[in-house]
Amino acid sequence: MEKLLKERYEYVFEKKLVDEIIREGQFRKIDKDICIIDKGDKITYMPLILEGAIKIVDEDKDGHEYLLYYLEIGDSCAMTMTCCLGGKKSEIRAITESNTLIYMIPIQRMEDWLIKYKSWRMFVFESYESRMKEMLETIDSLAFLNMEQRLYKYLKNRAMVLQSPSLEITHSRIANDLNTSRVVISRLIKKLILDDKITTNRNHVTVLEFSPKA
C-alpha cells in the first residue's frame, strides 16, 4: 500500500514530504456509496485519493442533493483544506462513488507543510485551480445547457471519473444528481439510446463513445 502512495505521488511531492506523509497518515479503504463527510461535520483529516472516486454534493433546503464535482485519483479536496486551516466545519457532503482507497492526513500537519514544502504549496494551489475549473463547468451546464445535454455530459463525465464506459446506476439516482425527476431522465435516456449515444440495461448505462483519460 505504501508503494501505491509512492507511485501516485512521488512526482508530485518532494521525497521528504512523501516520507512525512507516510509517517503521519494512514490508509483507509471505503466501500461504494458511503458518506465520508457530511455537511456540518468537523474535519479531522484530509484525504488523498489513491484509488476510486468521490463525489462532492451540496444539498438544498428540501434535502435534494446536487452534484458539485468529483475527486479523482491524485486529487485532494480543496474545500477540506480551507476548512482545516480555519478549524471550520464542512460545507459539503462527500460520498464515495466506487470502492475507494484514500490516505488520511491529519490536518494539524498541513499548516507546517505549507511553510516547509514548496511542492505542498503547489499541490494546494493546483487543487484549487482544478476544482474551480470543474465548478465553472458545472455552473456553465446549469446555466446554458438543456437537460438532455446535461444528462449526456453527466454520463460521459462519470464514465471518465470511474474509468469505465459502463456505469452501474439507476435512472432515479441520476435524477437525484441532476436535481430533476426520474421520469424526465427515463425519457431523455430513451432519446440518447435512439441517437446511439448510449445503451442500457436495468441498473446499468453504457456510454458508447468513451475515451479513457490520457
Add this chain to the structure above:
DNA sequence: ACATTAAGTGATT
C-alpha cells in the same frame, strides 16, 4: 408465487 424496485408511458400543467 409474491413483494419490491426499476423503468416506460400518456395525459396534464
Add this chain to the structure above:
DNA sequence: AATCACTTAATGT
C-alpha cells in the same frame, strides 16, 4: 421540464 397515475419488466425472497 415536472408531476401524476398507472403499467410493465426485472429481481429478490
